Amino acid sequence: MSETNSHKMSSRSSFRRLLAVPLTVALLGVGAGVSGASTHTTARTTSSSSTPLYLLSSEGYDSAMCTAFQKATGIVCKLSDNSTGPTLATIQATKNNPHWGVAWTDGNAPYAALDQEGLLLKGFEPTTGTLTALGQKLVPADKSYIPTGLTVSGAFIYNSKVTPKPPTTWQDLLLPQWKGKVGMNNPSVDGPSYPILATLFNSLGGVKQGEAFMTKLKANGFVVSQNSIKDELLAGTVQVAISQNTSGIGASYTNPNIKVYYPNPSAGLPSTIAIDGKAGAAEIAVAKKFADFVYSPAGQAVMLSGDPQGDSQFFPIMKGEKSRPRVPATSTIPFSFPNPYVWGSLEPSINTWFNSHVA
Amino acid sequence: MSPLEQRGLRHWYELALNRLGRPLLWVILAVVSIIPTVAFLALAFSPRIFSQGPSWFTLGVFHQAFSGTELAGMRNSLMIAVGAALIATLLASGLALIAQRTDLRVATLIPALLWGVLLVPTYVVSVGWEEILASGNMFSQMGLVSPGVRGALLGPVGIVLILGFSGVPFAYFAMAPAIVGMGRRFEEAARIHGAGIAKTTRTVAPIVLPAIFAAMIIVFAESIGDFGVASTIAANANIPVATTNIMAAIGTFPTNFPEAAAVGWFLIITLATVLTFQNWLLRKKNYAVLSGRSTFAPRSHPGGWRRVVLNVFAYGFFTLTLVVPAMGAVFSTLLKPYTTFSLHNLSLSAYVDVFTKQSIMQPIMVSLKMSVITATLTVILGVAVAKVLTSPRPGWTGRLMDAVLVGSVALPALVLAAGFIFVFNLPFTVHLGINLYGTLTLLGIGYLAISLPSNSRVLIGPIGQIDGSMMAAGRIHGAHQLRAFRKCVLPLIAKSLLWAWLLSFAATFGELPTSEMLAPTGVRTMATAILSSFQAYNLAMATAFSVVQMVIVLSVIATATLIFRFVAPPGWRNIDVGRPR
Numbered sequence: 001m002s003e004t005n006s007h008k009m010s011s012r013s014s015f016r017r018l019l020a021v022p023l024t025v026a027l028l029g030v031g032a033g034v035s036g037a038s039t040h041t042t043a044r045t046t047s048s049s050s051t052p053l054y055l056l057s058s059e060g061y062d063s064a065m066c067t068a069f070q071k072a073t074g075i076v077c078k079l080s081d082n083s084t085g086p087t088l089a090t091i092q093a094t095k096n097n098p099h100w101g102v103a104w105t106d107g108n109a110p111y112a113a114l115d116q117e118g119l120l121l122k123g124f125e126p127t128t129g130t131l132t133a134l135g136q137k138l139v140p141a142d143k144s145y146i147p148t149g150l151t152v153s154g155a156f157i158y159n160s161k162v163t164p165k166p167p168t169t170w171q172d173l174l175l176p177q178w179k180g181k182v183g184m185n186n187p188s189v190d191g192p193s194y195p196i197l198a199t200l201f202n203s204l205g206g207v208k209q210g211e212a213f214m215t216k217l218k219a220n221g222f223v224v225s226q227n228s229i230k231d232e233l234l235a236g237t238v239q240v241a242i243s244q245n246t247s248g249i250g251a252s253y254t255n256p257n258i259k260v261y262y263p264n265p266s267a268g269l270p271s272t273i274a275i276d277g278k279a280g281a282a283e284i285a286v287a288k289k290f291a292d293f294v295y296s297p298a299g300q301a302v303m304l305s306g307d308p309q310g311d312s313q314f315f316p317i318m319k320g321e322k323s324r325p326r327v328p329a330t331s332t333i334p335f336s337f338p339n340p341y342v343w344g345s346l347e348p349s350i351n352t353w354f355n356s357h358v359a
Numbered sequence: 360m361s362p363l364e365q366r367g368l369r370h371w372y373e374l375a376l377n378r379l380g381r382p383l384l385w386v387i388l389a390v391v392s393i394i395p396t397v398a399f400l401a402l403a404f405s406p407r408i409f410s411q412g413p414s415w416f417t418l419g420v421f422h423q424a425f426s427g428t429e430l431a432g433m434r435n436s437l438m439i440a441v442g443a444a445l446i447a448t449l450l451a452s453g454l455a456l457i458a459q460r461t462d463l464r465v466a467t468l469i470p471a472l473l474w475g476v477l478l479v480p481t482y483v484v485s486v487g488w489e490e491i492l493a494s495g496n497m498f499s500q501m502g503l504v505s506p507g508v509r510g511a512l513l514g515p516v517g518i519v520l521i522l523g524f525s526g527v528p529f530a531y532f533a534m535a536p537a538i539v540g541m542g543r544r545f546e547e548a549a550r551i552h553g554a555g556i557a558k559t560t561r562t563v564a565p566i567v568l569p570a571i572f573a574a575m576i577i578v579f580a581e582s583i584g585d586f587g588v589a590s591t592i593a594a595n596a597n598i599p600v601a602t603t604n605i606m607a608a609i610g611t612f613p614t615n616f617p618e619a620a621a622v623g624w625f626l627i628i629t630l631a632t633v634l635t636f637q638n639w640l641l642r643k644k645n646y647a648v649l650s651g652r653s654t655f656a657p658r659s660h661p662g663g664w665r666r667v668v669l670n671v672f673a674y675g676f677f678t679l680t681l682v683v684p685a686m687g688a689v690f691s692t693l694l695k696p697y698t699t700f701s702l703h704n705l706s707l708s709a710y711v712d713v714f715t716k717q718s719i720m721q722p723i724m725v726s727l728k729m730s731v732i733t734a735t736l737t738v739i740l741g742v743a744v745a746k747v748l749t750s751p752r753p754g755w756t757g758r759l760m761d762a763v764l765v766g767s768v769a770l771p772a773l774v775l776a777a778g779f780i781f782v783f784n785l786p787f788t789v790h791l792g793i794n795l796y797g798t799l800t801l802l803g804i805g806y807l808a809i810s811l812p813s814n815s816r817v818l819i820g821p822i823g824q825i826d827g828s829m830m831a832a833g834r835i836h837g838a839h840q841l842r843a844f845r846k847c848v849l850p851l852i853a854k855s856l857l858w859a860w861l862l863s864f865a866a867t868f869g870e871l872p873t874s875e876m877l878a879p880t881g882v883r884t885m886a887t888a889i890l891s892s893f894q895a896y897n898l899a900m901a902t903a904f905s906v907v908q909m910v911i912v913l914s915v916i917a918t919a920t921l922i923f924r925f926v927a928p929p930g931w932r933n934i935d936v937g938r939p940r
Contacts, residue, residue, distance in 0.1 A: 063891070078880040078881030079880065080881070081883070082890070083610075083890065085609070085610030085611050085612070086610065086876060089609050089610065089614045090780070090876060092612075092616070093409075096409070099797045110612040113612070113613055187611070189594070189611065190611075191611050224597065225595075226597060227591075227594055347612070351611070356428060
């Protein structure tokens with residue numbers, strides 16, 4: 001070995017040894033973190049008095065509800081407040097070893113699918129409130145999920161100053177006067193938009209008829225937004241946004257000209273609670289207490305006030321509860337509720353078709 | 360303890376560290392990157408291993424992932440990434456030559472400004488462009504933005520440009536050391552033999568071909584795995600790309616993890632192909648023309664129109680990459696929602712809402728704590744990884760490490776986060792006492808997985824320039840390893856380490872996908888708190904919250920650089936191999 005090479009090797013080896021110092025420090029750091037993590041683990045205890053509630057939610061009033069529930073019952077409420085997609089993705093990814101007690105999002109088709117996988121607690125219905133006749137329609141036969149309120153996912157939202165005479169039927173959207181002026185969110189990236197398609201297809205007679213209608217709509221310049229069709233309406237890109245009624249009512253607080261029209265059929269989109277069927281007895285008990293609290297007058301008051309310009313603009317489905325002032329009476333809305341156990345399973349194929357032919 | 364015993368202890372200590380160095384690094388990389396990635400990708404073939412489908416083995420999801428919109432997304436991603444890599448490498452070459460070969464005032468500012476560009480996430484740049492180019496704003500009213508320009512810049516052209524611009528710092532730091540080391544002698548030799556500018560460029564460029572490839576590959580990987588531009592400009596322009604297809608597969612119900620994994624395979628195989636091609640090309644010729652005798656090139660004094668063109672180029676670039684996003688952020692928060700630009704429509708209400716309508720201290724403190732830990736571990740591990748990758752004989756393990764890291768850059772954070780859930784939430788790992796899911800530790804490991812790959816690549820430049828003889832010189836003069844490192848090596852890389860720490864800090868502080876999937880229930884980070892505001896239909900408040908986040912990051916950067924300036928030893932401040940001058 002030449003002297004130069006020997007020198008290079010020794011200096012490299014010297015640096016390599018030094019390399020090990022930070023590595024050891026890093027590993028010790030991770031290790032310390034792991035051991036320290038034991039204080040944070042979501043270990044499932046059996047004592048109900050110390051069992052916290054693990055709430056996964058995408059509702060605008062969830063934070064207010066968590067606080068109110070904790071105050072009323074003394075049970076610690078741990079909230080994970082995400083959008084619907086990541087909330088359901090987390091449930092799906094952790095189904096071998098669930099870490100949630102209650103899930104609360106818009107829509108019931110995902111819960112029908114989770115029920116079919118045997119992940120939800122069946123046979124429980126809160127007793128602290130009584131559902132209206134409309135609300136009872138939303139309860140599944142096996143009581144595997146719990147409806148808590150109702151919205152419309154496919155309302156026509158428009159600016160009355162720009163569009164004094166909006167379309168009033170789904171067929172109107174095919175008229176030349178609405179060419180390129182109407183749009184909706186892509187159901188592949190916006191979960192609450194799928195019920196619009198399910199309801200429309202169901203009312204037209206089936207998937208084939210629905211696809212034929214959407215093809216004609218596409219030919220009439222139908223706009224599909226990947227982000228927010230409501231924002232495109234407010235920016236003036238479209239004149240009619242087919243979207244959730246709560247977002248339209250919320251926007252009307254900023255711009256009074258924003259109006260909401262409910263076409264026939266209007267896709268009913270319930271907010272839904274489900275309880276983890278694999279949870280321990282103590283966690284299930286806590287989850288049931290939460291559902292009971294939501295159904296109680298105190299819980300309903302929180303739902304109606306927790307997100308005043310957003311999700312609180314729902315139609316109450318509990319007897320004796322009144323909606324917020326800008327929400328119309330349920331009797332005036334031509335609701336439609338396609339069977340979630342039938343249309344839920346069609347969601348992937350319909351979304352794929354929509355992406356290829358309409359988006 | 361006697362001196363003899365001390366020497367014996369030190370011997371064993373050094374021996375243990377010497378033997379454990381690389382294995383330890385591999386263990387960390389395996390936990391942080393390899394195992395979660397492989398677990399996620401395995402779902403494409405075997406959805407049942409993590410209960411995500413009925414099949415133990417299937418190729419069906421590949422058919423689904425390689426047709427229709429998904430296929431179009433992959434095609435678009437490839438074209439966008441190639442375009443961005445070319446643009447970034449070209450611009451970085453120009454900036455490197457200005458920084459190293461001219462005496463322009465901007466030349467000394469370029470490295471620091473490039474670190475600034477690195478700190479701005481692509482989605483912030485995209486939102487900035489959207490705000491500036493939106494119809495009805497000040498620029499449109501002044502006639503500076505025509506519908507044609509708006510359509511192009513908020514479409515394919517804009518996507519490639521933003522990703523190209525954002526990739527310039529990566530390309531610059533990959534190429535700058537080689538350009539410095541090359542000096543000017545090859546150009547002078549070509550010119551002496553009568554070559555013009557074009558022929559000289561053709562003669563000299565192949566000499567730094569390895570650096571050019573390294574630059575293009577890292578920008579290609581960053582661009583193909585980008586989600587910031589994909590979820591904003593590309594989504595609004597209805598241009599599907601691979602990362603948005605992954606997000607669509609994961610983000611809507613029924614969650615299709617196997618299909619997302621199949622798209623992940625596309626990203627990994629694409630990167631592997633590019634790396635293999637690079638290795639094949641580099642093995643064909645010997646590029647070892649740089650030696651220890653390399654001398655720094657003298658600076659020229661461009662005059663006349665050349666001076667003007669070079670200044671316009673440099674300042675124009677930084678205006679587009681730093682000033683436009685900053686202006687966009689300011690407009691979007693001060694302007695009342697959905698109004699056109701005028702003084703009457705300016706309001707501070709969004710900022711008032713941020714501080715009065717919610718508790719912002721908890722997410723700020725959580726993100727600060729996690730970002731400081733992540734940035735510190737990233738720098739420590741990044742130095743180790745960069746040292747392995749710049750070793751003269753990296754061996755197959757070094758090359759594998761390179762491939763793993765580049766692959767990690769290309770995979771979206773959401774994919775890695777889902778991989779972490781699958782691996783660290785298995786009933787049998789919990790049974791073994793490894794119960795990490797739902798803890799801040801796993802969130803920290805997830806952040807590290809996102810931060811380490813790109814930071815390691817950034818540190819390759821500065822670390823690669825440290826000759827092993829520096830440590831040897833210290834040891835010969837009687838210093839033990841730590842002292843030799845502190846006295847002989849640290850001064851040379853201190854400034855680069857500081858910036859790498861700040862880069863990791865900034866990226867972690869606002870990281871969303873990992874936070875969404877891995878944050879413990881009940882813990883809010885900055886990104887999830889901002890998302891909550893978006894979900895509550897309070898767009899202005901959410902954007903104002905983003906600005907508060909940027910102000911905190913800028914404050915940390917200012918504080919850290921001030922401390923460095925006044926507290927660090929003079930040698931650390933004055934020498935920096937990462938910032939060739």
